[in-house]
Amino acid sequence: LFVIDAGVVSCHPNLANDIRAYFNHYTILSLVTEFILIPGGEIAKNNIKYLEKIFDAINHYGVDRHSYLAVIGGGAVLDLAGYAAATAHRGIRHIRIPTTVLSQNDSGMGVKNGINAYGKKNFIGTFCPPDGVFNDDQFLLTLSDRNWRAGISEAIKVSLIKDADFFHWIEINQPSLTKRDIKSMNYLVKRCAELHLDHIASGDAFERGSARPLDFGHWSAHKIEQLSNFEVLHGEAVAMGIALDTAYSLITRPFQKEQAYRIIDLLLAFGFDIDNPIAHITSTFCPLINGLTEFREHLGGKLTITILREIGEGMEIHHVSPFLLIKASDWLNQYCNHKLKIEKIGG
Amino acid sequence: LFVIDAGVVSCHPNLANDIRAYFNHYTILSLVTEFILIPGGEIAKNNIKYLEKIFDAINHYGVDRHSYLAVIGGGAVLDLAGYAAATAHRGIRHIRIPTTVLSQNDSGMGVKNGINAYGKKNFIGTFCPPDGVFNDDQFLLTLSDRNWRAGISEAIKVSLIKDADFFHWIEINQPSLTKRDIKSMNYLVKRCAELHLDHIASGDAFERGSARPLDFGHWSAHKIEQLSNFEVLHGEAVAMGIALDTAYSLITRPFQKEQAYRIIDLLLAFGFDIDNPIAHITSTFCPLINGLTEFREHLGGKLTITILREIGEGMEIHHVSPFLLIKASDWLNQYCNHKLKIEKIGG
Numbered sequence: 111l112f113v114i115d116a117g118v119v120s121c122h123p124n125l126a127n128d129i130r131a132y133f134n135h136y137t138i139l140s141l142v143t144e145f146i147l148i149p150g151g152e153i154a155k156n157n158i159k160y161l162e163k164i165f166d167a168i169n170h171y172g173v174d175r176h177s178y179l180a181v182i183g184g185g186a187v188l189d190l191a192g193y194a195a196a197t198a199h200r201g202i203r204h205i206r207i208p209t210t211v212l213s214q215n216d217s218g219m220g221v222k223n224g225i226n227a228y229g230k231k232n233f234i235g236t237f238c239p240p241d242g243v244f245n246d247d248q249f250l251l252t253l254s255d256r257n258w259r260a261g262i263s264e265a266i267k268v269s270l271i272k273d274a275d276f277f278h279w280i281e282i283n284q285p286s287l288t289k290r291d292i293k294s295m296n297y298l299v300k301r302c303a304e305l306h307l308d309h310i311a312s313g314d315a316f317e318r319g320s321a322r323p324l325d326f327g328h329w330s331a332h333k334i335e336q337l338s339n340f341e342v343l344h345g346e347a348v349a350m351g352i353a354l355d356t357a358y359s360l361i362t363r364p365f366q367k368e369q370a371y372r373i374i375d376l377l378l379a380f381g382f383d384i385d386n387p388i389a390h391i392t393s394t395f396c397p398l399i400n401g402l403t404e405f406r407e408h409l410g411g412k413l414t415i416t417i418l419r420e421i422g423e424g425m426e427i428h429h430v431s432p433f434l435l436i437k438a439s440d441w442l443n444q445y446c447n448h449k450l451k452i453e454k455i456g457g
Numbered sequence: 458l459f460v461i462d463a464g465v466v467s468c469h470p471n472l473a474n475d476i477r478a479y480f481n482h483y484t485i486l487s488l489v490t491e492f493i494l495i496p497g498g499e500i501a502k503n504n505i506k507y508l509e510k511i512f513d514a515i516n517h518y519g520v521d522r523h524s525y526l527a528v529i530g531g532g533a534v535l536d537l538a539g540y541a542a543a544t545a546h547r548g549i550r551h552i553r554i555p556t557t558v559l560s561q562n563d564s565g566m567g568v569k570n571g572i573n574a575y576g577k578k579n580f581i582g583t584f585c586p587p588d589g590v591f592n593d594d595q596f597l598l599t600l601s602d603r604n605w606r607a608g609i610s611e612a613i614k615v616s617l618i619k620d621a622d623f624f625h626w627i628e629i630n631q632p633s634l635t636k637r638d639i640k641s642m643n644y645l646v647k648r649c650a651e652l653h654l655d656h657i658a659s660g661d662a663f664e665r666g667s668a669r670p671l672d673f674g675h676w677s678a679h680k681i682e683q684l685s686n687f688e689v690l691h692g693e694a695v696a697m698g699i700a701l702d703t704a705y706s707l708i709t710r711p712f713q714k715e716q717a718y719r720i721i722d723l724l725l726a727f728g729f730d731i732d733n734p735i736a737h738i739t740s741t742f743c744p745l746i747n748g749l750t751e752f753r754e755h756l757g758g759k760l761t762i763t764i765l766r767e768i769g770e771g772m773e774i775h776h777v778s779p780f781l782l783i784k785a786s787d788w789l790n791q792y793c794n795h796k797l798k799i800e801k802i803g804g
Contacts, residue, residue, distance in 0.1 A: 165581070175758070177757060199579075199756075200664070222547065228512075230516070233512075236544055236547055237548065317522070407521045410524065410549070
């Protein structure tokens with residue numbers, strides 16, 4: 111049974127025929143002829159009717175635990191279909207075919223699925239490894255520039271906490287990545303997916319503890335998405351979150367100014383709107399600060415936030431000062447304005 | 458956060474105060490003061506509003522992954538609350554306190570949870586081991602005779618496929634079990650739970666294969682429950698299913714007549730209504746036969762049904778003949794009528 115992101119179908123009009131041709135060739139497999147189309151983006155996870163649509167099809171076509179539910183799409187549709195696959199008949203087999211940079215280099219490789227509820231991201235979900243993940247660069251070619259760029263933020267994130275060499279590689283290759291060079295993108299996707307997978311496989315895959323180092327920059331990102339009514343894409347929100355937590359690392363630790371500049375400069379070079387007012391923290395009443403409580407509540411236990419010791423190495427903290435956050439946000443805002451001025455003069 | 462079967466509260470009016478007293482004593486723990494009451498029985502799993510009620514409370518009280526959701530109740534409420542715990546925040550900690558014979562000796566010890574959908578039992582659910590299970594015999598004292606008896610069928614079932622000595626013990630202790638001797642019941646519950654747990658821990662806990670030996674007698678039991686609109690209790694349906702599959706074992710294999718008599722006699726001695734017309738298979742159009750297809754579909758792969766080689770040893774078969782099922786049902790019906798006549802003459 112195929113669940114497909116409606117956005118992907120419109121960009122790849124031959125997709126349905128290609129799938130049918132594949133199954134005509136490999137007759138050992140039998141294909142459910144109806145494809146289940148789901149709109150892409152957070153709407154897929156916000157409205158319960160899309161989950162029901164998938165359950166309906168699983169029931170109607172008698173998809174059982176030895177059958178496969180394959181999903182082709184961006185991260186949100188993957189999360190939704192993964193949740194349906196993990197819970198129908200207590201788990202049917204599941205193949206993910208991610209179609210965006212973000213889902214190929216991050217969520218598609220992971221063990222998480224879920225849907226949103228009570229205005230909270232992934233309030234309901236499970237941990238469940240897929241049976242297979244296929245990353246196909248053909249899908250990346252038709253992405254909008256906005257979606258192409260958005261997913262790069264997760265690669266920057268994982269490089270910052272795990273792999274300084276990879277960060278340096280991204281800095282050098284920023285121009286070719288921006289010019290949509292597919293060879294560079296393939297390397298970025300593969301290295302980022304590797305780093306994510308290594309972390310999951312070696313660590314606390316089911317998150318029994320309170321730490322989640324891969325979520326550097328994410329406490330604010332989740333809240334920014336929600337406050338923007340999901341108009342800010344996840345990857346864009348992560349870029350804003352990285353910038354804010356980089357500034358916080360600078361304000362609270364002996365994190366070198368030059369390293370902070372490099373990070374902010376790279377995000378700006380990609381064109382991330384990290385100075386968007388939605389990410390500004392101007393007072394302790396700022397709703398964005400609630401993102402800290404919600405982040406802690408989702409993981410449970412002690413608040414554990416990852417900031418940077420240096421490029422390539424994260425560190426955990428258990429307290430975040432709202433006043434220093436305001437100071438960090440302020441520093442970031444001034445730095446961005448300063449950079450923009452320089453660019454204007456330069457240009 | 459406590460989720461409690463409303464039926465248990467009415468039988469144990471001090472329960473809420475006892476829980477509060479416990480948490481007043483152990484102040485290291487903090488108790489959500491509201492108890493979430495759920496009606497007992499399949500209605501809890503059939504209506505989505507009860508699942509939502511638990512999710513609402515988890516959200517409202519900020520229950521997180523390091524908090525515990527404890528549930529006190531029969532199997533249905535346990536299944537429901539277990540599903541909520543397994544999926545809220547992708548899994549919060551979970552303690553089960555089963556209150557019926559059936560849930561103490563079987564489902565409460567297991568790794569399954571779920572709710573019903575599309576008229577199918579456990580269509581949606583997960584495999585998720587609880588953090589703890591407390592079996593307290595105080596809850597058994599207030600059970601109705603019907604519920605006291607119903608759970609005994611799972612002990613008979615597991616003895617038939619795993620442990621001939623245990624079957625013999627049940628035969629000998631049938632009178633004291635029927636007279637509600639709590640010491641005998643405690644032994645029955647413990648041995649049955651042990652056999653279930655050993656099987657789960659050593660075997661295919663997440664049911665990736667097609668076999669499920671613990672489901673001897675269950676392909677028809679699930680369907681009988683559904684056809685009776687859940688007026689037949691699970692344990693009662695299992696007794697009917699055991700009787701039918703015992704008859705099928707006799708009709709299709711060199712299973713000794715004397716062994717079949719012992720099994721049917723024991724079920725009748727406990728007063729199980731195994732000759733109820735709902736369990737009769739009189740033609741190949743009998744809706745009960747669809748239970749085979751639904752059983753296969755739930756597990757996936759090849760149909761795999763456990764029948765008996767002898768008392769204490771199950772065997773797997775992959776084909777069930779509807780014609781021989783009719784014959785088996787017929788034999789069972791005649792045997793029960795014969796037994797009843799003898800009893801009438803005797804009495």
